[in-house]
Amino acid sequence: MATLLCVTLTAAYFLIDVRPRHSGGTWMGYSLGALGAALIVWLALLGVRKRAVTAGHYSLKAWVSAHVYLGLSLTVIATLHTGFQFGMNVHTLAYVLMMLVIVSGLFGVWAYASLPNLLSANRGETTRRQMLDALATLDGQLHEAAQPLDRDMAAIVRLSLEKTDIAGGYWQRVFGLYGGCANDRAIERLARARQGARGPEAETLAQIDALLRKKAEALAFARRQVRITALLEGWTFVHVPMTFALLAALTAHIVSVFFYW
Numbered sequence: 058m059a060t061l062l063c064v065t066l067t068a069a070y071f072l073i074d075v076r077p078r079h080s081g082g083t084w085m086g087y088s089l090g091a092l093g094a095a096l097i098v099w100l101a102l103l104g105v106r107k108r109a110v111t112a113g114h115y116s117l118k119a120w121v122s123a124h125v126y127l128g129l130s131l132t133v134i135a136t137l138h139t140g141f142q143f144g145m146n147v148h149t150l151a152y153v154l155m156m157l158v159i160v161s162g163l164f165g166v167w168a169y170a171s172l173p174n175l176l177s178a179n180r181g182e183t184t185r186r187q188m189l190d191a192l193a194t195l196d197g198q199l200h201e202a203a204q205p206l207d208r209d210m211a212a213i214v215r216l217s218l219e220k221t222d223i224a225g226g227y228w229q230r231v232f233g234l235y236g237g238c239a240n241d242r243a244i245e246r247l248a249r250a251r252q253g254a255r256g257p258e259a260e261t262l263a264q265i266d267a268l269l270r271k272k273a274e275a276l277a278f279a280r281r282q283v284r285i286t287a288l289l290e291g292w293t294f295v296h297v298p299m300t301f302a303l304l305a306a307l308t309a310h311i312v313s314v315f316f317y318w
């Protein structure tokens with residue numbers, strides 16, 4: 058239906074001769090604008106529909122599907138409405154915001170279609186709880202193993218135990234920015250400390266080194282998971298706030314064109 062709508066409207070746009078030229082201000086421009094605005098309001102209502110549990114005829118799945126296709130058709134409807142006239146004004150601001158919402162929506166479709174598979178492929182049979190438990194167990198073993206150490210050496214283990222950040226902020230999660238990871242720094246410091254160590258101390262340090270490396274693997278695994286989840290929700294941080302900005306700019310656009318009529 059969305060394709061049919063786009064094809065029909067594009068054909069009408071090029072077949073119908075409007076004077077002086079196509080723009081938002083002709084009868085056709087007003088019709089396309091009204092259709093576009095109605096669609097935008099309906100698309101924005103998905104936020105409400107999503108949260109309402111109904112036994113109605115149209116499932117949420119059908120709503121989302123219609124949302125995607127009709128949302129995409131707005132690129133055609135709104136562009137024809139403008140008569141391809143853009144400028145540095147609130148009208149074009151509404152247009153740009155609409156495009157941002159649509160592009161983020163496309164990213165959302167990609168994310169929902171592909172990331173859940175990646176998520177389960179990385180996780181295998183492990184649950185989130187088991188992943189966190191594994192890290193907690195390693196921390197417990199590190200704490201235990203560090204008991205015979207003197208203050209300076211124990212500080213290395215404390216660095217890993219107290220300063221390691223599993224996830225961090227949003228961008229850190231998405232781009233895997235864990236360059237200064239406390240556990241990695243602890244591994245480096247331990248490598249230097251081990252050079253002068255002898256006897257039982259050397260054995261304890263070797264045991265701690267193995268535990269820190271195991272923890273590094275567990276962290277990498279958890280962070281891959283965290284990265285995919287961050288990507289999965291990231292597009293909504295654009296899609297939803299930009300929808301509100303769009304509704305505001307659109308209101309300003311419509312009010313201003315009637316004001317200067």
Ligand code: HEM
Nearest residue numbers: 081082090091093094135139142143144148149151152314
């Ligand atoms: C009830 C809905 C709408 C009405 C009544 C309306 C009305 C108008 C009018 C009268 C113009 C011509 C302004 C002029 O020539 O100075 C115009 C232009 C324009 N409209 Fe709309 N519009 C509506 C919806 C939309 C929507 C949904 C968008 C996109 C999100 C949009 C974006 C634009 C743009 C970019 C222009 C061109 C501005 C320019 O010439 O620089 N409009 N609109």
Ligand code: HEM
Nearest residue numbers: 100101103104121125128129155158159162163165166300
């Ligand atoms: C101007 C056009 C659009 C507006 C105003 C709009 C607005 C919204 C709103 C308000 C939500 C609900 C978000 C929430 O409450 O969690 C939503 C969800 C969504 N939108 Fe859009 N959207 C538009 C276009 C699109 C397009 C073009 C696509 C895809 C190509 C798309 C894909 C999605 C998806 C996948 C969801 C999530 C549905 C779910 O959570 O099950 N949107 N949109």
